[in-house]
Amino acid sequence: MSLALRQHFEKMIPLSDQEFDYLLSHFTTKKLRKHQFLVQEGDFVMNDYFVVKGLLKAYHTDQEGKDHILQFAMEDWWITDYQAYFSQSPASLTIDCVEEVELLCLSLQNRDKICAELHKIENFFRRKSNSGYIALQRRILSLLNSNAKERYEQLLQQYPGLFQRVPKTLIASYLGVSRETLSRLV
Amino acid sequence: MSLALRQHFEKMIPLSDQEFDYLLSHFTTKKLRKHQFLVQEGDFVMNDYFVVKGLLKAYHTDQEGKDHILQFAMEDWWITDYQAYFSQSPASLTIDCVEEVELLCLSLQNRDKICAELHKIENFFRRKSNSGYIALQRRILSLLNSNAKERYEQLLQQYPGLFQRVPKTLIASYLGVSRETLSRLV
DNA sequence: CGCGCGATTGAGTAATTTCAAATCTAGTGG
DNA sequence: CCACTAGATTTGAAATTACTCAATCGCGCG
Numbered sequence: 001m002s003l004a005l006r007q008h009f010e011k012m013i014p015l016s017d018q019e020f021d022y023l024l025s026h027f028t029t030k031k032l033r034k035h036q037f038l039v040q041e042g043d044f045v046m047n048d049y050f051v052v053k054g055l056l057k058a059y060h061t062d063q064e065g066k067d068h069i070l071q072f073a074m075e076d077w078w079i080t081d082y083q084a085y086f087s088q089s090p091a092s093l094t095i096d097c098v099e100e101v102e103l104l105c106l107s108l109q110n111r112d113k114i115c116a117e118l119h120k121i122e123n124f125f126r127r128k129s130n131s132g133y134i135a136l137q138r139r140i141l142s143l144l145n146s147n148a149k150e151r152y153e154q155l156l157q158q159y160p161g162l163f164q165r166v167p168k169t170l171i172a173s174y175l176g177v178s179r180e181t182l183s184r185l186v
Numbered sequence: 187m188s189l190a191l192r193q194h195f196e197k198m199i200p201l202s203d204q205e206f207d208y209l210l211s212h213f214t215t216k217k218l219r220k221h222q223f224l225v226q227e228g229d230f231v232m233n234d235y236f237v238v239k240g241l242l243k244a245y246h247t248d249q250e251g252k253d254h255i256l257q258f259a260m261e262d263w264w265i266t267d268y269q270a271y272f273s274q275s276p277a278s279l280t281i282d283c284v285e286e287v288e289l290l291c292l293s294l295q296n297r298d299k300i301c302a303e304l305h306k307i308e309n310f311f312r313r314k315s316n317s318g319y320i321a322l323q324r325r326i327l328s329l330l331n332s333n334a335k336e337r338y339e340q341l342l343q344q345y346p347g348l349f350q351r352v353p354k355t356l357i358a359s360y361l362g363v364s365r366e367t368l369s370r371l372v
Numbered sequence: 373c374g375c376g377c378g379a380t381t382g383a384g385t386a387a388t389t390t391c392a393a394a395t396c397t398a399g400t401g402g
Numbered sequence: 403c404c405a406c407t408a409g410a411t412t413t414g415a416a417a418t419t420a421c422t423c424a425a426t427c428g429c430g431c432g
Contacts, residue, residue, distance in 0.1 A: 045306055062331045062332075068330035069330075070323060070326060070327055082316065082321045082323065083324070085290065086317075086320065115309065115312070119302075122308045122309055123302075125312050126308055126311050126312040126315060129315035129319055130272055131272075132315075132319050133319050134268050134269045135246050135324065136322035137256060137257075137268065137269070137322065140256060140325060140329070141246050143326070144254035144255075144256075144329075144362045145246065145254055159358045176329065
């Protein structure tokens, strides 16, 4: 289970066995069933979660009760309500499991601790965050530039595996269109 | 001019005079007039830019020739084509000056160098990037959740100063609506 | 005074949503 | 193996929203 995490780190930074074991000691594990909540609106968010196995979604529910998916996360991705996590304030997002899930959990305290103790981990998270920033910029441009059909095709191209694992309703909610409209586009 | 940068760093991390002077030696300065380009599509992007004075916009031009503003940057903000900068590949964005501008320029080599040499700078950029990530998530949710009017009001609330400095046409392009539609909403 | 840029207004068109109903599909229990 | 059900997807039709294109307005500056 922790091999996935090690490989994930080592895509960016080399680690000795000792270093990795030390890092790993700052994580806890968690398993959840399909449809279980990882984070609910209003919760304090204790951890950032690395997905070892399974698939989750993070979404916000608006005043009219409609969900808007901010993020999916599958194997090798991180997910949490970052706003809530970094500022240790109540969550405005809900995160739940689309499939059965195995997670490695990293508290903010432990994140800061390993970043302070191991310079290369701070480097890892900096670069990771930069990549994430760029990915979100791309998504914003795609929301501004492209109509629903083009956004659908871009997503299909970017994450072909996703479509076997989530219903179209959720894809629609991620793309920002109604499921009926999405259905008419395909 | 460099005082702005020092204060910017010191909002997050304390610095000695020596440390700051050393950091500053890795920046160059640049001044541009209104309407000048900082980055054009296809350019290699040599720097990340810290805005000492003035206002810029970063935008993408789609196939139909329409511009979509990804980011504004004013005093105390950073701006570049991050995709192009971090991967040292040609820019897909254009960045130009809405006002006369003074910048401090940081190359990728120098960024990596000061991050490697000064752990707390790596920490600075990590936290900076995390904040940016959260801000983009908020913007995505606002694009998914809210209609044009609500997005306008959120922007107004978030950056009241912006509206005195940029024409409504640019606001519309940032919000993802036509200028006519925006005009009818206000 | 007049030019030019930005903002507004009007009218017709295109895209998307909403609400309702029909259809399809996978999993369950008999 | 079949019938049944719940969830997911599709389709239809009307209503809404936003867009485009064109014309007009308003204001600051030379």
